Amino acid sequence: MTDVRPRIRLPRSASAGDSITVKTLINHDMETGQRRNSAGETIPREIIHRFTCEFNGVMVIDVAMEPAISANPYMEFEAVVPESGEFVFTWYDDNGEVYTATEAFEVS
Amino acid sequence: MQHLKPARSLALASACVAALWSGAALADPDLTADLVIDGELHIVTRAPSDDIITPNLPERYSGWLFRSEDTRAMEMDDFENPAMIAVEAGADLWTTVDGTAGQSCQDCHGDAEESMRGVRAMMPHVNEDGVLWSMENYVNNCRTERMGAEAWRWSGDEMTSMTSFLSLQSRGMPVAVQIDGPAAPYWEQGREMYYTRYGQLELSCANCHEDSTGQMIRADHLSQGQISGFPTYRLKNAGIVSIHNRFRGCIRDTRAETFAEGSDEFRALELYVASRGMGLGIEGVSVRP
């Protein structure tokens, strides 16, 4: 696969204190460790095993992911935005890599 | 009924069982569904047939109509459509300098939204030398002849990302391939292939996609085999599938030796199959199971 690129979608606007729908997608094979290659050897597991979302340092959701989460993992959830600030999204890869994305959000 | 060869009777038995097994609970294709992307862009999924190209089809249907509600919904939202990952990768490749000439696609072609608009809708197309080329050929020709870069593999990540990005620039435009003039012999060759039975199962494209549209094949609905949605994000592959890759899969499933991606045969077949979808909207990057 090419570069890992997180995608985030937030609503265009919200009022302070609203709950908003957050959608995230990241490209990743989520190799299960169950498959075999053409030579019959097991392809080692390599998944994103954890995903977190924080808003202004407050934890929104913390997900422990298993190999049965589909490739290119998609997560949709609700977050409260008491004030304007910044979302931080973090994905933890089995290979030790950590992918982060930040997104500013303004409340009205 | 004629005596069936063992392989075929087995395949039929398996298909029948699968149909009985879960067919009752599967929704029939919803031919009234509207394909609207992000609530804004309407895409034509039903187009009138004609007596020249598709005399045996009552109407032309996008494969999108044959899919389940969940799969259809995934294509209706650009965020939920996983093919957009490939489109974004293709957009990056568009501006990436590669090769000995030190140039990117953008350096010659500028903004793809303008310069590439409509290109996908007229593919495949006969080039200046009279040879029928798929979009992949045009891309690789630029790379090797103008950029001094290496050709990409037909169904490699870079190529499918680029064709996804290019297709998106024609999204919603009707399929409008040229089938007359210099294209005529290629189109005839493609039509010949479409009605030729291949493989141990002795199946032609038409057997499934013309004679049996809407019927079950195992637990799935047979579509008309339109390619207006390609490149497509196939849930099974969790990745982008090219037109020729899908052709390979179909011919392999007839238990035949398949043609190679990019071969003369597949380019001719691509032209003929594309023409069968004349008037259908290019879906840019579709989602299929």
Place this chain on the structure above:
Amino acid sequence: MLTRRDTFAIGLGASAVALLPATAFADAVEDWITAYTGGAAMEEGGVTITAPEIAENGNTVPVSVSAEGATEIVLVATGNPTPGLGKFTFGPGSGAPMIATRIRLGRTQDVVAIAKMADGTFKTTRVEVKVTIGGCGG
């Protein structure tokens, strides 16, 4: 993915094949759930799973789950090689105890959701998702 030979097996002996894996997987699923709840009793209901009755492809099945008052939800697949799908812990910034994601289901099976409530009790519900054998090359 199923091979053509598997398809024949299902076609020719659907009932026999269906019975075997169910018992083989049951223990692993039960162990997994017990490990999570500590063996505590679970109240049926109070959790909503939205999933297709029939998934067109088991490789990418959209599923969402919500449970009013939950601090954490786990999703379990009863017929996969490994039972766990994910554990979703809702922090103070969460707007609602809900999650939507896409999962892999190896065959027709029940998906179980267990919600851990703020008082430490558990609620659970399950839905069956039928996974079809695709048409060509599926």
